[in-house]
Amino acid sequence: MSRFTPVFFALMTLVPTAGAAEPNPEDVKLAAFFRATLDEDFRRHPVYATQQGNHDHDDRLDDLSPAARAEDVKRAKELLAELPKKVDYARLSRDGQIDFEIWRHSLKSQVWAAENTDPFATDPRTYGEYMSDSVFLLFTQSTLPRERNVANAARRIAYVPKVVEAAKVSIKNPPKILTEIAIKRTAGAIAFYEKDIYEFAKETPATSELTSPCRAAVAALKEYSEYLEKVVLPKSEGDWRLGKDKFYQKLELELNAGLTGDEVIKAAEAEADRVEREMYYVAKQLWSKLFPGKALPPDDATGRHDTVKAVLDELGKDHGKPEEIVQDARKTVDKIKTFIKDKHILTLPNPDQCQIIEMPVFQRGFSAAYLNPAPPLDPKAASLYAVAPPPEDWPAARREAFLREYNRSMLQILTIHEAYPGHYVQLEYGNRNPSLIRKVLYSGVFAEGWAVYTEQMMLDQGYGDGDLALRLHQLKFYIRAVLNAILDHKMHCANMTDDEAMKLLVGRGFQTEGEAFGKVQRSKQSSCQLSTYFVGRTAFYRLRQEAQRQQGDKFDLGKYHEAVLNQGTLSVKYLPELLGVKK
Template structure:
């Protein structure tokens, strides 16, 4: 994610975009009018945002690299106890200062949205540091520092490889400190989390032992290669020490509870997703929606193959897949077909002719992903392309292993996955977000909007006629419903594990029995739920977007069109859906009554 190397992060931000925005029509894409001079409240908010982002990136160099600002690429901070304490003090001070510096009531709607997002960003980070305390409870947090800090530098070609290698060597020099800080900080993690860390650390070790040398092999600078090897040896020694600590020291005393509790969960939903609905109400909707979706799944399977077990019907569809050598070409053709459908049916404006590049997933991350969208940070100046990665089978696999792997890309699943990841899902969302002047809404988004949008588009496209009619569309629909059931199970598991006393074993059964998943996949999903409480965001976001669409239909009346609604929704970035709702329908719009 760097051709641009400013003397300060703030300078880059000021060059790339204005701090916040003035109000503009939300519903249509139009040529920009002359922007009026900002009010004093807007000027104050812009200055506050600029100052905070400069400090934020200084304190979190990994965040700066991700955002596409590279002045801190050789630095690594945020894992030391004194840094956490300083961050907490800083965040509380910024939160307290915001209302005294900026008059929220004097801001136009979009700037008011930025104010609210920034305020909740502070609250969410304070909650994490002060209450959730992952640094004290989750040994994987330290693996995240060690892996993410260097993976960021090889994942995108934002600068010459030699420059990125120099930054990696500087960060690697600090990585042993990360593992040295962990034993004093980790207190009483859940046993499951320590067991997960012992699995995950193998990937971290492989990253340092194999992936990094492979990535940096083309660099010819002998002194730099020598420095890399020196720091690599120190990092591997520190990782091996961490493995011994996890196995011999931490695991025997890992007796903590993974649940964060209802009050903390409620606060996370409010600060991160703008949701204030009660946990009981959310659970009631989830149970009802899961039952409805299961009934629809059985109905569609019965149309495809009467008399057969629904899951047998679903699994048989996986046999129709492209040959491994044709995976990229098949995916490219699928994307073009979907993109043209969007344009022909006027479903959403695609604001660029630039395509997402379909490519094989890089070798160093194939164990982690079937399909993914890799987009540049919002302030990236050089490596701005977006990649839609698909993962080929390992040539060393047996024919059976290859067939199982390729079943994920069967002719009825690949379009659904591509809708979610690319058109009109995450890639189109990325194209729209890049047009937004607001730094706040380009940097700070919500999972319920981002993932909710992707999940929403899977159903919406089929509802709008993608795939035609008859047996073909039923096969597409069965795959869409199976994926939705998995997201609904995440929704129920996240809420229940953390607020209703659900055990890990019960969560595994939930995924097996209610989402029809295999045991190994159910275990993976349940493990994730113990440490990712709000992975309900997929189904939660879809729920809110569907409700918002119905509200817009009522309010806009004959002026409603699907394209107008979709363009309006994505024109604001990916803030919490309730904030999008305010921008589309007005601050005084009544919330839905059918919750």
């Protein structure tokens, strides 16, 4: 999963396509229009500016008052109306038209979200991005000198009490689970300002200019935590379910792939059946090696399920320790990168700027791993592949289940997805695209679809030398993506209960109890994002198959992959046209 998400109502920029000797005048006009809005947007949204790699406002935080947020909504509506007046769509080059469409679609999505959801009122987690993430970024994804980052951080931290006050004014009746996660993350933020920040900043508390603002931030955050526990939590009776009508509307905007909610759920159900059968074929071949002398279960629905489960349970025993999960993830990298180079899967980024870290506590509670890419305007900064160990407050049995889920085979698939040649590589390519709008108006469907596509592709090309245990875990990881879409739909549209969700994930998905529990919680914390994995992977898989059919013996896998990634992280619906693949 990629954590990179544009800040709400942030305005974006566009630059003309590189390589054109005579830039299209209307493309230039479109670029100028975006450029004219960018500086003001960064001034209004310092955290967004930092996320995008602009460090002119690293010493401040956003105005999160209701009045400022209302002004953001107004600006988005005005821009949506002004865009076709400022730029003649018909006179744009096709590349310019695509960027125009991407930006217009983003504005429509922002307006829809403003009119149908209000995370500042219903999701206390929203404020964490400003309270702690905004400062964490200064020390992990900025190429400015350390001393300047420290000075900026000291000034930015001083705004944390104002964020707390804004939260108190705006938070109304959130769902209970979102308040509970916010409380845990606030505890992590307190620990960050009490201790961890000095390690990231390479500062000594006794002499650092961070010390005074950090103490004030800790006091404000402790007050905020108490407010969440005593005031917000008792009244947290909001419904996390989006409901079918809003879910379908949001899904079509999120996917931007010409698919309806009905089409997605129908396709996912059919694909889950197919992948279950494939998992059985693989598990059956492993049975005699893992259970010598023991008869294979009957070839019926129950027997096939029992076969897969027993094989996965046995393979899951090969795992590391909780405190070593990050180190274990690092061990997978060299082998994967060597294979990519030797098999000409694609050209890897050079220099490699991917850092594998333990996920900070104040960012946990949503997924087991994420990739935070180098920002578009500071592309030489580090990309962070973060892995979270099982929470210490989990019961011992659940922690063990988590480790069995992320065993040594699964960690390889995870690294393929998150880093090589998944999110990290794809987003490094994306940062090279000359269109800034394709860099910052990020398509989650493209990013997640590419990452899931690479899991099977790598094994199909020979990674693992035919290791059936690795193949079975790749299929398990993929059926997780398929079930994500089913879970997403049924949790928000069909009133699926927690027990029903657990049965789906543990039963059909063969997930351990710990992983399934986390995914159920995640489905309550978001809507529609879980569907992007399956929809995106389906688009990439079909595109690859069609390109190969049309090119025949001339098809070059490495060149094909690079051509795909060179388009930027844009809606997958544009890829056939841009790559010259006939539908």
